[in-house]
Amino acid sequence: MDNREIDSCIEKNNVEIKEDTPMPKAYVSSAVIKRLPRYFRYLRELIRNGKMRISSSELSKIMKVSASQIRQDLNCFGGFGQQGYGYNVKYLYAKISEILGVNCNFRAIIVGAGNLGRALVRNPMFTKRGVYTVAMFDIDTRIVGNTVAGVSVHPLDELEDFCQRNFIDIAVLTLPKESAQEITERLVKAGVCGIWNYTGKELDIPNKDVKIVNVHLGDSLMTLCYELNQMRNSDRKKEKSKDN
Amino acid sequence: MDNREIDSCIEKNNVEIKEDTPMPKAYVSSAVIKRLPRYFRYLRELIRNGKMRISSSELSKIMKVSASQIRQDLNCFGGFGQQGYGYNVKYLYAKISEILGVNCNFRAIIVGAGNLGRALVRNPMFTKRGVYTVAMFDIDTRIVGNTVAGVSVHPLDELEDFCQRNFIDIAVLTLPKESAQEITERLVKAGVCGIWNYTGKELDIPNKDVKIVNVHLGDSLMTLCYELNQMRNSDRKKEKSKDN
DNA sequence: TAGATTGTTAATCGATTAACAATC
DNA sequence: TAGATTGTTAATCGATTAACAATC
Numbered sequence: 001m002d003n004r005e006i007d008s009c010i011e012k013n014n015v016e017i018k019e020d021t022p023m024p025k026a027y028v029s030s031a032v033i034k035r036l037p038r039y040f041r042y043l044r045e046l047i048r049n050g051k052m053r054i055s056s057s058e059l060s061k062i063m064k065v066s067a068s069q070i071r072q073d074l075n076c077f078g079g080f081g082q083q084g085y086g087y088n089v090k091y092l093y094a095k096i097s098e099i100l101g102v103n104c105n106f107r108a109i110i111v112g113a114g115n116l117g118r119a120l121v122r123n124p125m126f127t128k129r130g131v132y133t134v135a136m137f138d139i140d141t142r143i144v145g146n147t148v149a150g151v152s153v154h155p156l157d158e159l160e161d162f163c164q165r166n167f168i169d170i171a172v173l174t175l176p177k178e179s180a181q182e183i184t185e186r187l188v189k190a191g192v193c194g195i196w197n198y199t200g201k202e203l204d205i206p207n208k209d210v211k212i213v214n215v216h217l218g219d220s221l222m223t224l225c226y227e228l229n230q231m232r233n234s235d236r237k238k239e240k241s242k243d244n
Numbered sequence: 245m246d247n248r249e250i251d252s253c254i255e256k257n258n259v260e261i262k263e264d265t266p267m268p269k270a271y272v273s274s275a276v277i278k279r280l281p282r283y284f285r286y287l288r289e290l291i292r293n294g295k296m297r298i299s300s301s302e303l304s305k306i307m308k309v310s311a312s313q314i315r316q317d318l319n320c321f322g323g324f325g326q327q328g329y330g331y332n333v334k335y336l337y338a339k340i341s342e343i344l345g346v347n348c349n350f351r352a353i354i355v356g357a358g359n360l361g362r363a364l365v366r367n368p369m370f371t372k373r374g375v376y377t378v379a380m381f382d383i384d385t386r387i388v389g390n391t392v393a394g395v396s397v398h399p400l401d402e403l404e405d406f407c408q409r410n411f412i413d414i415a416v417l418t419l420p421k422e423s424a425q426e427i428t429e430r431l432v433k434a435g436v437c438g439i440w441n442y443t444g445k446e447l448d449i450p451n452k453d454v455k456i457v458n459v460h461l462g463d464s465l466m467t468l469c470y471e472l473n474q475m476r477n478s479d480r481k482k483e484k485s486k487d488n
Numbered sequence: 489t490a491g492a493t494t495g496t497t498a499a500t501c502g503a504t505t506a507a508c509a510a511t512c
Numbered sequence: 513t514a515g516a517t518t519g520t521t522a523a524t525c526g527a528t529t530a531a532c533a534a535t536c
Contacts, residue, residue: 029502029503031502031503031504032503033467033470034463034467036466036467036470037460037462037463037466037467038463040466041444041462041463055516055517055518056517056518057517066504066505066506067517068504068505068506068507069503069504069505071517071518071519071520072503072504072505072519072520074518074519075518075519075520079518079519081517081518081519082511082512082517082518083510083511083512083516083517083518083519084511084512084515084516084517084518085512085516085517085518086516086517086518087518099470099473100466100469100470100473101469101470101472101473101476102466102469104469104472104473104476106469106472114363115359115362115363115366115367116363116367118359118363119358119359119360119362119363120461122359123359123360123461125461125462125465126465128462129462129465129466129469130469131465131469169472170468170469170472193472193475194468194469194471194472196464196465196468200285209475211468211471211472211475213464213465213467213468213471215461215464216281217364217367217369217459218281218285218369218372218373219278219281219282219285220440220457220459221369221370221373221375221440221457222280222281222284222344222345222346222373223277223278223280223281223457224414224438224440224455224457225344225345225346225348225350225373225374225375225414225438226277226280226343226344226345227438227455227457228345228348228350228413228414228437228438228455229343229344229345229348231437231453231455232345232348273526273527275526275527275528276527299492299493299494300493300494301493310528310529310530311493312528312529312530312531313527313528313529315493315494315495315496316495316496316527316528316529318495319494319495319496323494323495325493325494325495326493326494326535326536327492327493327494327495327534327535327536328491328492328493328494328535328536329492329493329494329536330492330493330494331494
């Protein structure tokens with residue numbers, strides 16, 4: 001099954017809808033939310049392989065998490081399975097996509113057309129998740145007007161006007177941390193309600209209706225260095241105890 | 245205080261060493277480890293601003309975490325503070341740097357010289373955390389020989405030989421997910437013990453002495469979409485209840 | 489010494505796992 | 513109906529917060 005077919009599973013008509021899904025929880029913990037994209041990916045893979053149904057215990061073996069956790073996680077949003085049968089793969093995929101807003105057609109801009117910004121706009125990740133990258137912005141007049149992966153670079157002073165006219169939902173911040181706070185405030189005023197922040201600066205936003213997700217690559221690298229350092233230290237200890 | 249001066253705080257001679265630090269814990273939970281890089285960043289900032297000492301409650305206000313958590317976190321690694329005084333900023337910074345392996349001089353290569361690989365190699369993040377990016381690798385002969393941010397692109401078939409000769413610790417995977425598993429196995433055979441994985445493929449490594457940190461940008465984007473979707477849904481509910 | 493603040497233990501809270509009744 | 517597997521409740525485990533004795 002190819003990508004287009006898998007994508008089409010999200011459209012409701014393609015899967016039989018259960019009518020009496022129980023009321024989902026009012027609040028779902030972030031521990032659960034962070035796991036949803038991983039279910040999304042594995043379900044896509046299962047559809048691709050033509051798998052029609054799956055039980056929590058079978059999925060637990062593939063994903064290396066407990067079957068209990070899978071059932072608990074899914075039940076935060078209502079009953080997606082059927083006793084004695086398991087889960088319909090396409091239906092579950094459609095439901096999780098719905099929860100994650102894959103069919104929301106969110107519109108995004110990338111602020112900062114440097115290396116990272118250009119790398120991201122070329123990444124198929126946005127399209128796969130139903131997010132449209134409609135423009136890039138940069139302060140450097142030399143690159144304004146360029147087109148990267150079909151997306152053109154606009155001058156930074158058109159930022160507010162563009163966001164308002166084009167109903168931008170998400171701004172990806174790939175600019176220097178020094179201007180991150182100021183640009184964020186301008187974006188929020190222009191109606192942007194999601195910030196995907198790569199600047200490393202921790203943003204201050206009074207408006208509770210604006211969501212921020214920080215991607216701190218340096219922090220991630222450091223946890224790897226911690227693990228390696230730990231391993232080195234324990235190796236050294238072993239060496240020592242061998243010597244004595 | 246400039247960056248070089250801050251970096252020099254890590255060298256032991258620059259801060260008075262407490263002699264009787266209690267024995268640190270044998271195992272520290274990943275919840276704590278993930279917070280360490282953030283302490284590292286804030287402490288750097290404090291040093292930059294010339295702050296000499298800080299109490300857990302003062303730091304808690306700046307970092308927006310509880311003072312209790314700060315003290316618990318730090319005490320996993322031994323007593324870095326002094327009753328009635330608080331923490332010596334430079335000393336604490338030096339200690340956390342040590343724990344995170346900032347002075348280990350880890351050597352890294354970037355496998356895949358596409359957009360993301362080039363964006364990462366140009367990022368000052370590696371240098372700031374004491375990791376050397378010594379080479380890039382790519383399968384595309386047209387870009388082999390190029391130099392990005394002073395780092396040259398090598399042909400992929402020299403991978404094992406290069407890693408062994410140059411004692412490479414870390415490999416950053418910025419190549420297509422299709423070849424991720426195969427390349428990882430080659431890297432592990434060549435003695436690489438840290439994998440920073442951007443491919444989105446979940447890697448299978450039998451060797452327990454190899455550490456993997458996955459960066460899944462798509463998953464991160466989806467959690468933002470979830471939040472926005474939630475907000476939209478609750479807005480709609482409000483609209484409805486207003487209508488009735 | 490008195491005041492401040494850590495280090496550490498105990499209490500609480502939340503998340504994961506286990507168990508099983510409901511039911512397809 | 514019998515077997516399978518969910519949905520859900522209860523038990524366990526781990527992480528966070530609160531409290532306070534130790535001590536600088």
